Structure formats: C-alpha cells, structure tokens
Amino acid sequence: MSREIIVNSTPRQTRVALLEDGQLVEIYIERAQDRRIVGNVYKGRVTRVLPGMQAAFVDIGLKKDAFLYVLDVYNNLEEYETTGVGEEEDAGVDSGDEDLEPFKMSSSSTSIQELLKEGQEIVVQVSKEPLGTKGARVTSHITLPGRFLVYMPTVEHVGVSRRIASDAERSRLRKLIKKFKPPNCGFIVRTVGEGKGEEEFKNDMEFLIKLWESIKKKSENSTAPCLLHEDLDLVFRTIRDLFNSDVEKMVLDSEREYQRCLEFVDTLMPHLTDRVKLFVKDVPIFDHYGIESELEKALRKKIWLKSGGYIVIEQTEALVAIDVNTGKYVGKKNLEDTIVKTNLEAVSEIVRQIRLRDLGGIIILDFIDMELEENKKKVLNALERKLREDRSRTNVLQLSELGLVEMTRKRVKQSLEKTLCEPCSYCDGRGMIKSSATVCYEVQNALRRLISNTDSQEILIRVNPSVGSLLRGEERPFIEEMMETYKKKIKIKEDPNLHQEHFEVTPL
Numbered sequence: 001m002s003r004e005i006i007v008n009s010t011p012r013q014t015r016v017a018l019l020e021d022g023q024l025v026e027i028y029i030e031r032a033q034d035r036r037i038v039g040n041v042y043k044g045r046v047t048r049v050l051p052g053m054q055a056a057f058v059d060i061g062l063k064k065d066a067f068l069y070v071l072d073v074y075n076n077l078e079e080y081e082t083t084g085v086g087e088e089e090d091a092g093v094d095s096g097d098e099d100l101e102p103f104k105m106s107s108s109s110t111s112i113q114e115l116l117k118e119g120q121e122i123v124v125q126v127s128k129e130p131l132g133t134k135g136a137r138v139t140s141h142i143t144l145p146g147r148f149l150v151y152m153p154t155v156e157h158v159g160v161s162r163r164i165a166s167d168a169e170r171s172r173l174r175k176l177i178k179k180f181k182p183p184n185c186g187f188i189v190r191t192v193g194e195g196k197g198e199e200e201f202k203n204d205m206e207f208l209i210k211l212w213e214s215i216k217k218k219s220e221n222s223t224a225p226c227l228l229h230e231d232l233d234l235v236f237r238t239i240r241d242l243f244n245s246d247v248e249k250m251v252l253d254s255e256r257e258y259q260r261c262l263e264f265v266d267t268l269m270p271h272l273t274d275r276v277k278l279f280v281k282d283v284p285i286f287d288h289y290g291i292e293s294e295l296e297k298a299l300r301k302k303i304w305l306k307s308g309g310y311i312v313i314e315q316t317e318a319l320v321a322i323d324v325n326t327g328k329y330v331g332k333k334n335l336e337d338t339i340v341k342t343n344l345e346a347v348s349e350i351v352r353q354i355r356l357r358d359l360g361g362i363i364i365l366d367f368i369d370m371e372l373e374e375n376k377k378k379v380l381n382a383l384e385r386k387l388r389e390d391r392s393r394t395n396v397l398q399l400s401e402l403g404l405v406e407m408t409r410k411r412v413k414q415s416l417e418k419t420l421c422e423p424c425s426y427c428d429g430r431g432m433i434k435s436s437a438t439v440c441y442e443v444q445n446a447l448r449r450l451i452s453n454t455d456s457q458e459i460l461i462r463v464n465p466s467v468g469s470l471l472r473g474e475e476r477p478f479i480e481e482m483m484e485t486y487k488k489k490i491k492i493k494e495d496p497n498l499h500q501e502h503f504e505v506t507p508l
Helices: 167-180 198-220 236-241 255-268 271-275 291-297 336-356 373-386 415-419 436-451 465-472 475-487
Strands: 004-008 012-019 023-031 039-052 055-059 067-070 121-127 138-139 149-152 155-160 188-190 226-229 247-252 276-278 303-306 310-315 319-325 359-367 395-398 404-409 458-463 488-494 505-508
Touching: 004 255, 012 236, 012 458, 023 236, 023 291, 023 336, 023 415, 039 067, 039 404, 067 121, 121 198, 149 198, 167 188, 167 198, 198 226, 198 458, 236 247, 247 255, 247 271, 247 319, 247 458, 255 271, 255 276, 271 276, 310 336, 319 336, 336 373, 336 415, 373 395, 373 404, 436 458, 436 465, 436 475, 436 505, 465 488, 475 488
Parallel strands: 004 247, 067 138, 155 188, 247 276, 319 359, 458 488
Antiparallel strands: 004 012, 012 023, 039 055, 039 121, 039 226, 055 067, 121 138, 149 188, 303 310, 310 319, 359 404, 395 404, 458 505
16 A cells, blocks of 8 residues: 655645545644644643542633543552553554553542642643533643654553554564663553664653653643643654655655755654655645545535445534445345445445544444345454554444444544534524525514504515515415505515525514
8 A cells, every 4th residue: 555645834724634545544734723732731720620520620721621530630650550551552643642541540449539629730631632612631641652652651551552463573572662661651662663673762762751851840840721842743743653664755845844854854764754755846736636626525425436326424413424325326236236335335435534534433334234144244344454544543333233333433633524614604503594485484473473563554574585585476475464454564675695594574
C-alpha cells in the first residue's frame, strides 16, 4: 500500500491529508482561532466536586470547565493497577495517545471527595476535545509522546504497540526499555520504534524526562489556571506520528512550512529528508490530488459505491447509523450473491468514511440481510480486517438478532462535519422544515384566534411567498369565508426574507 501525506498551509489554516493508494482516508484540520488542545498540559483549579457522579470540574482557563472522572485522578502510584494498560495501540496524530487511558482504581475504591477538594490546584492533561455542549475531558495521568516512546510519569509500566506483531521483537523492546527506564514511571514503545536500538530509545527517553521535569518546575512557579505545555502544531505532529518509512512522500505547498519540515525531519529522521517535497504547480494542491472533491462528498449523507449500491450515514448526538443499500446494483447470479457482494464492497467504503469523517462513539451498521451464516461471518471478518488499518481504537460486536453490527470507536475530537459545518440557520439544524401547507394551516389557526378578539377592521397576514401562494390559491376560499363571516378585510403580504416557518397575523 502506497501512502502519501499532502499538506495545504495558509496563514490561518493548515490541512493535512493522508492518502492510501491515492485515495483520501484521513484529514486533519487546524485553524488559528481554534487550535486543538488534546495533549496540552494545564495547571487547573477544582471548581466543583460531584460525589453523585464521582467526578469533578476543573478550571483550566477555557470557556467551559473541564471534566475529570475519578478514575483519571492520579493519587498514589501504589494505589493504581497497571494491568489495564495492556498492549496499547500506537498513538495517533489526533488521538493525543488516548488509547493509553485505562488507568484503573484499585479495589479500595477511593471516592472523588477523598481525592479532590474545591479550590485545590492540580496538573491535568486534555484527553478529549470539547464536544458540543461538553467541556474538555482531562486526566491527571500525563502521557508525553516522543518519536519512538510515550512517557507516562505517573504509572509503572512498560508496553509495546500492538501494531508490532513479532513476539521476538516485542520481547526485545521490553527488555531494552526496562534496562534504561527509571523507577516509578512508564514507557510504551510506538510502532516506529520497531527495529530501533539503544541510542534512539535513550535519546527519546532523556528528552521526555527533561520535558516532564520542565513541566513540573513551571507548575511550581505558576498560579492556576495556566498552560504548562502545548503539544506540537499539526504539521510537526504529522511528522512525529505519521511520517515514517511507509510514507512515500510528504508534499507541502508552503515554502515556509517546507523549510521548517526539512529541518525537523533532518533532526528526527535524516534518512527520510529526501521524501519531503515542495509543491510548485499553479493549481491548488488539494485540487491537484482530488482532495477537495472528496471532502465535499464526505459532507453528504449518501455515498455511492462503484457497483451501483450506496451507503447512507446519519449522525446523531448519541450514535452514528450507517445503512447499506443495493441501489442500482442488480447482480448476476442470485439475490444472496448480490447482497453479499454489495455488503463486502460497502465494508471498505464504510471504514474509509469512518476514518475520513472521524466518526466516534457508538456506530450501528445496518448491512443488507443475508440468509447464510457463512456469508454473515465473511462480511464481519472483512470489517474487522479493514478496521485494523484504523489507528483509533475500535471494538466490533457480533451481528445482532436484527442483523445489525454494533461497534464503538474512540472519539477524541469533533467529527469532520462538526469541524467544517454549523447548524443551518434556516432549519435550525433539524435537517427538515415544515411544509408550506403545514404553515398555511398554522396561519389559519392564528387568524381564527385573532379575528374574533379584535375590534380592528383590517388584519394583515405576513408570510413567506411559498405560503402566500397557497393562501391566494387553494386556500383562498377560507380567507373569503373569514372575511364574509366577520365582516373584516384580510390582507396577505408576501415577504421573501421571512423564514418559511415564520409568519405574522396582526390587526391594522
């Protein structure tokens, strides 16, 4: 599989696209006005302790207080189990190493009120961006990613990325890290650490330990709330987390960013410097690689498959529903064969869209119903294989009795739709508006309520033109009946600036 990284930079926005075999699979966007905060370390102040939720709110200097759950509170190293850390997935460019999250409380079940008090100052790291009406989620278990290692100063543990498959290599890496690791802290070897030797790990380890010491020193001399450590910008995070020997090239359209990247890559991985390229063509870089059109498609609900089938993606507050349909595809042999081929083709597109749109939380997949158990297993196995390409943590359950596949995907930041879009000012984000006929009948009801309770001889109805045409046409008999019954004049004024659902019925 060929992989390319395409970077589009402007003074106010940076976009990074990951292509696999020429197809867009992931997109990262960072804007000057709302730069990402996952991975940032803050000194915060506890504003509220909630015993009923076993959580606390922490002021870290943002618009909304951050949320800190009891399991995310670092108290004493000996009181925490490290068995939950397990064989962690490699950190992703926008994951903030969130897969290193499962620090478990011991059986002592310490309560939140024993750990935190209102007004207490605490060092925390953002593990999840603010989503919707929720503030950021934070943890006091700090994880600092380097090039080859992730440093965990609050937990005693040595781990290796699950993406390193060789048992012999995993064993070698564990022994190597344990050899140099200081006590009372932890390290996890990242995927790019495979095959690396003592020198690389020692340098990474020393850098991360010094970084943590500087964060602690700054914390001692600072008053909450304040920022103690800010993660790298998007371009440098991309180099740290994505740019490796599997990437054929990294292409940038900004001379300034190109020079910065050359220096950064030359320091971290000089053997890959020649893969950093400057895009010099006149056309926009995202147009040249077909990325803009793919982003446009990623905002649509319906995605067509090559065979003629299609999938429909619906995002809600609680979950994401993805429906598979045969569409125009009629197959060649029999119905079961047609259904299986459509479902298998849909699997690849579903996983690509999940990664591209950065969908998270609960995801429900409604494949077309299959009769044979072997076909159901074939589709489920294909889904699990394809999801291995996704760096975010996923969990797939078996097909339910209703033929649905339930899965979860780690959600750390806003989806692509939430990043690029805002609620429609016309439909107020519902995606639907009342029909002209429905509004017309609401106008009639409002007229009935007003006309018998006013002394005015004239009444003005102000409506959108689509509603006005009905009142002047099909519903004209009702207006005439009301004028005849109540001996009053009714005027209809059409206003194209008026929302289709809005209207005014007022006496003159």
